[in-house]
Amino acid sequence: MVSFIDVVRGMDHDALARLFHARPDVASPSPGTLTSLAARVTSPGSIRLCLSTLSRPYLDVLEAVAILQSLHVSTDDDTIAHALDSHDVIGPRGPLTLRTLLDTLDALALTYPHNARGERRLAPGVADALGPFPAGFGPAAPEGYSGPTTKNDLISALSPAVQDDALTVITTLTWGPPIARVPRDLMTRTTLTPTHAALRELVACGALLTPEPGTVVLVRDLAFALRDHRTHRGLTPWPAHASSSLTPHPHTPAVTAPHTALTCATHALDTIRHLEHLLTELAHRPAATVRSGALAARELKRLSEALAQPPVTIARLLEVGYAARLLRRDDNEPHDIRPTLAAKSWLGHDTPTRFAELVTWWLASSRTTWTMIDDDGKVTSVVDPTRHDPWVSTTKQHLLTVMDAAGNGATRGLVDACLTWCTPRHTAPSDIITGILDEARFLGVVTDHVLLPGLAEHGPAQALTDALPQPVTQCIIQGDLTVLVPGLPDPSLDDLLTACADIDSRANATTGRFTSESIARAFDRGWSSESLLAQLTQVSVTGIPQPLDYLVRDVARRHGSIRVGGLASYVRLADDALVAAVRASPALRTAGLFELAPRVLGSALPVAHLVGSLRDAGFSVVVEDHAGAIVVADDVPVRGFIPVRAVARRGEAPEGLHGVGSEPVAAVAWAPVTEITDGQVEQHTQLARAVRAAEDASLSHGYGDSPRPEDQEGPGVSSESSSDPVDGNTGGGRSPHAHGRDGTKHLHEGAAVVGDHVLRLRDAIDSGMNVDIDLVDSHGQITTRTVRPLTLDSGRLRVLDPARDVELIIAVHRIVHVQETS
Secondary structure: OOOHHHHHHOOOHHHHHHHHHHOHHHOOOOOOOHHHHHHHHOOHHHHHHHHOOOOHHHHHHHHHHHHHHHOOOOOOHHHHHHHHOOOEEEEOOEEEEHHHHHHHHHHOOOEEEOOOOOOEEEOOOHHHHOOOOHHHOOOOOOOOOOOOOOHHHHHHHOOOOOHHHHHHHHHHHHOOOOEEEOOOOOOOOOOOOHHHHHHHHHHHHOOEEEEEOOEEEEOHHHHHHHOOOOOOOOOOOOHHHHHHOOOOOOOOOOOOHHHHHHHHHHHHHHHHHHHHHHHHHHHHOOEOEOOOOOEOHHHHHHHHHHHOOOHHHHHHHHHHHHHOOOEEEOOOOOOOEEEEHHHHHHHOOOHHHHHHHHHHHHHHOOEOHHHHEOOOOOEOOOOOOOOEOOOHHHHHHHHHHHHHHHOOOOOHHHHHHHHHHHOOOOOOOHHHHHHHHHHHHHHOOEEOOEEOOOHHHHOHHHHHHHHOOOOEOOEEEOOOOEEEEOOOEOHHHHHHHHHHOEEEEEOOOEEEEOOHHHHHHHHHOOOOHHHHHHHHHHHEOOOOOHHHHHHHHHHHHHOOOOOOOOOOEEEEOOOHHHHHHHHHOHHHHHHOOEEEEOOEEEEOOOHHHHHHHHHHOOOOOOEEOOOOOEEOHHHOOOOOOEOOOOOOOOOOOOOOOOOOOOOOOOOOOOOOOOOOOHHHHHHHHHHHHHHHHHHHHHHHOOOOOOOOHHHOOOOOOOOOOOOOOOOOOOOOOOOHHHEOOOOOEOHHHHHHHHHHHHHHHHHHHHHOOOEEEEEEOOOOOEEEEEEEEEEEEOOEEEEEEOOOOEEEEEEHHHEEEEEEOO
């Protein structure tokens, strides 16, 4: 037979590298030896974390092996296949064979080959992590059990009067859940219903166990026989495959890929356009924050009015900008929310690239933005720094990949079922999925629970490019001063209409209206009446209607009758000679100085920039406030764009998702062991070699075999002890094997010994057998006890001492040797 530690020690570098990649928690910090690695792999926390990433078929296989192993039935491949009643199952990417499932579980170190007959066993600790009722089975029969183990035995043990009712109860419990609530006085009450009478006989004959008063549970051995020696009714298939065979409701509208693509593209364009306007608004007038860092309520109202959008939309835009590093809170006073330098670059990109960057950073973001909107639709604490959780990013990617695999026509119920199939032991609550879907719909990533076509295959930039219809370069201007673009406007046409018309709607067609205010807005941007009419004439298929011509010329006649100039700073000088020197300085030609009054010059440069220019030109400068008091020039605030804080990979887009506009969104691995990149191969291989070398060194010194303490030389080793070494809170005793004979510590060797003890204890817990353990007390003396390990967690071992029939708690660091009872 092969033990689990032997399997771990026999792994080659490739197998260890794949294990480190699939279960990164066991690779950090680096394990000292393979023995300590095996102990880490079988720790309850690591096993629970690994099980939380497994899809339903993998858990089905583990439960089947656990049941067969507990009943001492063969666990070869054929027996496992019979227990599962299946050799393969339909997954989201095609069929998954039982061989693939078993090989993957071996690679994850959750199962391992046990002997030459091809039988498998669960790694220590896995059976306990699966829970008390794996596959709907109750506990195994206790020692000395003499109750029925087959259906014939059960019928023989029951009286004819209750057989029908008893079989009905047993049938209900056979496929789980195996536990039921019954009256606490079931065995003593005088008046019984037929069902209660059947339950009493089932308990009396041993078919049902009573773990506590008022509870009965079906014994595992009998349930296995009643299931015809099966643990499952087949492996659980991918829910979308099962639903695809159903006939859709005749009144359910068909969701086509072109419709989905167009709807997603419309949402994406709206978000990008509104975010551009928000960045422009915040560049001119940053938004104030409260002490907690969240946006002030009055600022949310101001931005909502400025952009003519509801507060919910403004809040989502701010969160999207934060996630994409386009906005952040200034580190300097007054801590306003401002655009970053990355926003400048983003504004210069084309629409697909902008969309790709937003999707990239949204997927990487861990912010729980849906929590800022309450049940009544009221927005509170926008961009609150505390609204984040580390698991949000993984949930987003998982959700989008599941939706891609579910295909068109997916419903919310189907999406939830697919998510549960992928990670049954770690499924996000419904409100979280709803919040993420709302965010994805706002970005244009999904619509009607269907993913943007091409997003997973080609990436967001190409997907949006394919979704956008052919741009329209001309419009229809009508006599009632309305304008219509029958389709998606070309960027130049869109800029023109945005500048001179009020846009009413943007969907399959763009509609707008020319007003005096919209025409004046175009003149404010530098247009003249002639240039504006010429541009509109080029793009209009109906020419320029007379009402529009009159409107443009009338607004142009009145526009600019009152003019206002800006003054960013001024210079006050002591005498006329200094004025002449400043105006004649070649270094100040770009400062744009002009005379406001005698010995007073004005400039369009900000104060800080003008002070720097004057000092560079060799003049002594001080800064004064509006009252003439001198202030420190370095304290003058500089408005505008601010630097971006470094995040993942020092400011680069997070890898593992997709590159901007090129690489596809990374799919969630349907098999837990995914492909390893070249860089990961090198990193994990180096770690595997280091652990292997440490293990070889440990074995060469004889520590890997964990010799018994009485075979060691040195003082303080005795087979008897006058004190009880069970209490782990006293000081002193450490395992003598953690030190060499010269008193020097050998950390790797000590870890190997402790790891070997832990593995043997977990084997004993799974098998329910007794072991002999040697314990060191606070005086360094050793005593041997025969115990039955029950649980092992957090450095504490709970055991049953059969000799005294008491339970004890033992500190693991006091155990120096473990071996099976002979």
